[in-house]
Amino acid sequence: MPDTRQQDGGERPDIRLVAFDDEHEAPFVAMLADPDVTRFTPLPWPVPPGYAKTWRQRYDAHRPARENFAIEDCADGRFLGIAVAPHVDREARTAELGYAVVPEARGRGVAVEALRQLTEWALGLGMRRVFLLISVDNTASKTVARRAGYRFEGVLRQTYSRPGVWEDTESWSYVAPDPVPAPRGGLVR
Numbered sequence: 326m327p328d329t330r331q332q333d334g335g336e337r338p339d340i341r342l343v344a345f346d347d348e349h350e351a352p353f354v355a356m357l358a359d360p361d362v363t364r365f366t367p368l369p370w371p372v373p374p375g376y377a378k379t380w381r382q383r384y385d386a387h388r389p390a391r392e393n394f395a396i397e398d399c400a401d402g403r404f405l406g407i408a409v410a411p412h413v414d415r416e417a418r419t420a421e422l423g424y425a426v427v428p429e430a431r432g433r434g435v436a437v438e439a440l441r442q443l444t445e446w447a448l449g450l451g452m453r454r455v456f457l458l459i460s461v462d463n464t465a466s467k468t469v470a471r472r473a474g475y476r477f478e479g480v481l482r483q484t485y486s487r488p489g490v491w492e493d494t495e496s497w498s499y500v501a502p503d504p505v506p507a508p509r510g511g512l513v514r
């Protein structure tokens with residue numbers, strides 16, 4: 326995936342993906358109170374006691390078949406959200422990716438940039454195909470996918486998304502070298 330940071334006049338937010346650590350637990354749990362996170366991710370609300378540790382342990386126990394990153398603001402290290410790979414199949418060279426951004430950091434391109442960096446990370450592992458599963462009602466996430474160069478594949482009917490919830494879900498994928506839109510429109514490749 327080409328780096329457009331120099332080409333777009335600094336439009337991309339200055340963020341980084343880092344290993345999820347102790348300091349991220351409190352802002353992560355706070356983010357779970359957001360109704361869109363509850364609605365569109367399998368993360369629970371209300372948050373069970375000790376959930377951040379449980380969530381981390383599920384990733385730690387299954388690495389390298391899954392991976393979790395915190396999104397940080399490069400300027401001050403502030404927690405901006407999560408970027409995750411809940412399923413990494415190294416033999417099939419296919420990975421599912423996902424993301425969530427804290428409400429106060431939304432609307433300035435953080436999710437698109439995080440997904441680009443997460444996609445680069447996955448392609449760097451040797452993945453041929455990376456994909457996202459997005460509720461048909463999640464307009465913001467579909468826009469994020471499109472802006473990061475993902476292509477709509479189709480609708481999976483009534484997939485199981487979390488306990489008690491089955492819903493129509495869109496599949497979006499990036500297969501290198503799909504073209505990636507530049508932040509201001511047009512294509513960088």
Ligand SMILES: CC(C)(COP(=O)(O)OP(=O)(O)OC[C@H]1O[C@@H](n2cnc3c(N)ncnc32)[C@H](O)[C@@H]1OP(=O)(O)O)[C@@H](O)C(=O)NCCC(=O)NCCS
Pocket residue numbers: 361362365366423424425426427430431432433434435436437438457458459460463464465466468469472
């Ligand atoms: C989806 C989510 C990650 C977007 O984060 P974000 O940092 O605000 O996204 P960006 O700023 O990168 O926005 C990307 C695009 O989506 C658009 N967008 C953002 N929120 C939107 C909304 N509520 N409705 C419509 N479009 C929206 C932006 O305008 C932007 O489009 P543009 O580049 O054409 O202007 C965030 O809303 C979130 O965490 N939602 C809850 C968790 C979730 O849904 N995760 C994804 C599960 S599949």
